[in-house]
Amino acid sequence: MPETTFIIKRYNPEKGVFYTSEYKVPYESDTTILSGLIYIKDYLDRTLSFRYSCRMASCGSCGMVVNKKPTLVCRTLIESVKKPIYIEPLYNFPIIKDLVVDIDIFLDKLKFVKSYIIREKEEDLDKEYIVKPEQLDLIKHSSSCINCMLCYAACPVFGSDEEFIGPAALAILYRYLHDPRDQAKSERIKIASLKNSAYMCSMVGQCTVVCPKGVDPSFHIQRLKVISTLNNLFS
Numbered sequence: 001m002p003e004t005t006f007i008i009k010r011y012n013p014e015k016g017v018f019y020t021s022e023y024k025v026p027y028e029s030d031t032t033i034l035s036g037l038i039y040i041k042d043y044l045d046r047t048l049s050f051r052y053s054c055r056m057a058s059c060g061s062c063g064m065v066v067n068k069k070p071t072l073v074c075r076t077l078i079e080s081v082k083k084p085i086y087i088e089p090l091y092n093f094p095i096i097k098d099l100v101v102d103i104d105i106f107l108d109k110l111k112f113v114k115s116y117i118i119r120e121k122e123e124d125l126d127k128e129y130i131v132k133p134e135q136l137d138l139i140k141h142s143s144s145c146i147n148c149m150l151c152y153a154a155c156p157v158f159g160s161d162e163e164f165i166g167p168a169a170l171a172i173l174y175r176y177l178h179d180p181r182d183q184a185k186s187e188r189i190k191i192a193s194l195k196n197s198a199y200m201c202s203m204v205g206q207c208t209v210v211c212p213k214g215v216d217p218s219f220h221i222q223r224l225k226v227i228s229t230l231n232n233l234f235s
């Protein structure tokens with residue numbers, strides 16, 4: 001079986017120091033980078049810390065930077081990347097240990113954009129609502145976000161100012177703004193119009209490039225700019 005080298009940037013929180021560790025990892029044509037990390041944990045070094053859960057690109061917890069690119073490691077084959085493989089924790093987030101970052105700031109942003117359906121009457125939430133195919137088309141892509149935060153690791157605006165609401169949360173805002181079951185449109189447009197919201201995006205577009213689920217946050221943010229500008233002009 002061929003093997004390759006994983007070079008991992010690590011952080012020791014007790015000593016406050018960064019260092020790198022290297023490991024030889026065997027792989028086959030279907031071995032993912034996550035499987036390689038699990039191999040290291042199981043057979044080579046139990047002290048290595050990283051997050052994962054579903055192993056099937058659904059939970060969003062295994063985001064890391066691989067060869068300088070924000071990557072979901074459970075859906076990336078070792079065979080598909082340049083070797084040796086250099087792995088770092090997600091950029092733009094505080095590091096807790098090794099490849100584990102603190103995601104509180106992102107969770108706060110999800111809360112801020114109210115990432116759930118809002119109805120005027122709470123009892124409405126028990127009812128069934130039909131979403132027509134053409135209505136679903138509008139929110140299908142933005143609904144695919146798995147909160148992996150790769151887009152935040154790739155975003156230079158968030159990297160220079162963590163106040164920016166950022167790509168995933170704005171894509172989610174767009175999604176609820178267009179959800180026919182939601183009744184908080186004006187509140188959502190107000191959030192889109194804030195100075196740390198859509199207008200702060202400088203259209204670099206790397207969020208869209210790195211998204212593992214085909215969401216296009218860059219497009220959604222530009223649409224939010226148009227919606228909030230028109231709303232401000234005509235209200």
Ligand code: FES
Pocket residue numbers: 052053054055056057058059060061062063072073074075
């Ligand atoms: S382990 Fe769940 S997305 Fe990778």
